Amino acid sequence: MERYDRAWASVDLDAFLHNLYGIKETLKEGTSVIGVIKADGYGHGALPLAAEMEKLAFVSGYAVATVEEGIALRCAGMKKKILLLGYTFPSAYPQLAQYDLSAAAFTDEMAAEMNRAALLAGKKIGVHIAVDTGMSRIGVRPDEEGAAFVKRLASMPCLRLEGIFTHFARADEADKTRTWEQLRTFRAFVDRLKKDGLSIPLCHCSNSAGILDLPEANLDAVRAGIILYGLWPSDEVDHEKIRLKPVLSLYSRIAFVKELKAGQEISYGGTYRTDRTLRVATVPIGYGDGYPRQLSNRGQVLICGKRARILGRVCMDQFMADVTDIPEAAVGSLVTLIGRDGAEEIAMEELGALSGRFNYELACCLNKRVPRIYLKEGRILSV
Ligand SMILES: *Cc1c(COP(=O)(O)O)cnc(C)c1O
Numbered sequence: 001m002e003r004y005d006r007a008w009a010s011v012d013l014d015a016f017l018h019n020l021y022g023i024k025e026t027l028k029e030g031t032s033v034i035g036v037i038k039a040d041g042y043g044h045g046a047l048p049l050a051a052e053m054e055k056l057a058f059v060s061g062y063a064v065a066t067v068e069e070g071i072a073l074r075c076a077g078m079k080k081k082i083l084l085l086g087y088t089f090p091s092a093y094p095q096l097a098q099y100d101l102s103a104a105a106f107t108d109e110m111a112a113e114m115n116r117a118a119l120l121a122g123k124k125i126g127v128h129i130a131v132d133t134g135m136s137r138i139g140v141r142p143d144e145e146g147a148a149f150v151k152r153l154a155s156m157p158c159l160r161l162e163g164i165f166t167h168f169a170r171a172d173e174a175d176k177t178r179t180w181e182q183l184r185t186f187r188a189f190v191d192r193l194k195k196d197g198l199s200i201p202l203c204h205c206s207n208s209a210g211i212l213d214l215p216e217a218n219l220d221a222v223r224a225g226i227i228l229y230g231l232w233p234s235d236e237v238d239h240e241k242i243r244l245k246p247v248l249s250l251y252s253r254i255a256f257v258k259e260l261k262a263g264q265e266i267s268y269g270g271t272y273r274t275d276r277t278l279r280v281a282t283v284p285i286g287y288g289d290g291y292p293r294q295l296s297n298r299g300q301v302l303i304c305g306k307r308a309r310i311l312g313r314v315c316m317d318q319f320m321a322d323v324t325d326i327p328e329a330a331v332g333s334l335v336t337l338i339g340r341d342g343a344e345e346i347a348m349e350e351l352g353a354l355s356g357r358f359n360y361e362l363a364c365c366l367n368k369r370v371p372r373i374y375l376k377e378g379r380i381l382s383v
Contacts (some may be wrong), residue, residue, distance in 0.1 A: 001110040004371055005332075007252045007285040010339075011044050013052055014229055014243035022213060022242040023224050024058050031218045034083065034204065036225035039070060043290075043363040044229055044248055045246075045372045047076045048382060053353050054078055060202070060221055061102075067092040070101040071252055081162070083128055083225075087138055093117035093125070102162055103156030106140045111153045118158035127153065128163035129200070131189060133182040135169040142189035147196065163202035164190060165223075171209035172234035179210070183217050209233040209328035212241050229350050231359045234279040239324050246348065248363065249339025250291075250370070253332050255302070256282040257323065267312030272297055280311060281323045283335050290365035291337060292355035299354055304328045305342030 023033060035053045037046040038299055046064070050073055053059040061081030070082045084103045088096065097118050105111050105127040106363035119124040130152055132139030140146035141162050154161050166186040171179045183205065190203050206214065206222040212233070221350045226233050260280050266272040285300065287293040296313040301321055308321040308329070323329035338346055352359040374381045 004235035004251075004373065005253045006255075006323065007250075007289050008371045008373055009044075009366060010249045010251070010373045011048065012245070012247050012249070013048065013374055013381065015247045016044075016049060016228065016343060018245050019228050019242070019247070020053065020056070020224075021058070022244065023222070023227060025175075026211060026215065026241060027058075027218055027222065028215075030220070032058055032221045033224045034221050035059055035228060036063045036085075036207075036223050037073075037228075038063065038065035038085065038225075039364045042226065042229050042231075043366045045374070046073065048372075048374045049228075050078050054080060063223055064222060065096050066216055067101065067359070071099050072327065074099040074101070076206045077201050083163075090117075094121060096125045096257070097121035097123040100126075100130060101140075104128055104130040104138065104165075105153060105159075106130045106132075106138055106149075108149060108152065111149075111156060112161065114157045117267070123157060124158050124160045126162040126251040128165055128202070129153065129161070131186055133166045133185040133189075134178060135167050137167065139166065142185050144336050146189065147192055150193055150198060150200075151196065152369050153289070161198075161200055163204060163221075164193075164200045165202075165204045168205065168207055168210055168217075169206060171214060172219075172237055174236040176214065179214060180216075187220070207233070209237050210238045225359055229363065235283070235349075240249075241266055246339065248348070248366075250285075250337040251339070251367065252285040252335040252337060254281045254285050254335060255284040255318070255331065255357070256328060257329060257331060258282075261326040265312070267296075267315060269313055270318075277324075278311075278322055279324045279329075280333075281321050281333075282318055283321055284318050285335075285337065285370075286315045286317040288321055288367075289349065289369045290362075290367045291319075292351070292357060292362065293352065293366070295354040299351065301337050302339075302341035302344050302346060303333055303335055305344055307344060 001350040039050045063083045130139035141331045202220040203219040206217045208227040211215045230244040293314045300307045311320045348359040352362045
């Protein structure tokens, strides 16, 4: 790892697989997992994760947000189904056909345009009907008109109706009233379609919070996102159901150590002023890497197994930390920004809360400047 002294993230594929198998254990026979790897696998890197899932029969496919994310998976050789979860603009429909990507559909315009693009390409396009049961984001209403739409779509010759899904807005809350309502509404809609002679192969509604707390919502498939990465959808879900292992750790190394006398200001704006002599380390990672500036004067990092607080503002590429009580800290010492060092651990959740973001957002924010190192069975698999 000598080449990655400044800043790097390790992505533990064993932990990823541990989480994935943990999810599988909770599912009933016949429910498959759709691996949600949008936003480059929540910042972890979608391709190496998909490569792991590709071999597993209980993973029925991947879900991403954009056509570019889907194409990247296909071009990397992934053969499983790939579903685009959001609205896909018509300009991308030829690519759906070309790269065999399935898309959410929920308006007649979308269906007609997709059908036309598929006809032109000479290849069917797979669609999943998005049903809005309370998220008010995308989807058809689960009513008379919605059912008529599904029927029209099902009769389009160049579309392959592969699935139907809805998305929970509040499954991560302790109070599941709204989620039960959404599930009931979705099931009633699917039943109604079935009575009308339309059975759709793959019904799915659970996200991570649903998987943990609402086994009844695990239908033909579940869409597992955040828990794949060993992170919790919220504090309110059952943390005992699956033993999750965080997948990503973020590291740097101390670049400089100095002593500051009382009365010295640290970093832009002089927002921290020493009140006694302090030993201060400079850590060469910053918000230019996606490490939140909101952690200025608030965050902590781990150095030699101990917590060191951040002093002053986080800059684009560097920040300062208090190592007064860590005499072993020296230039080159490992700095753990997310992850474990000895008995101490800084979880993505902790930093998410401290920085006023949340764990999902924080993971996505770590950017391209931070190399990802993929570990499997203790060895570096790829970079
Ligand atoms: C992002 C997303 C998911 C995954 O959510 P998690 O909370 O990360 O499990 C599932 N379904 C849809 C439609 C999504 O947009």
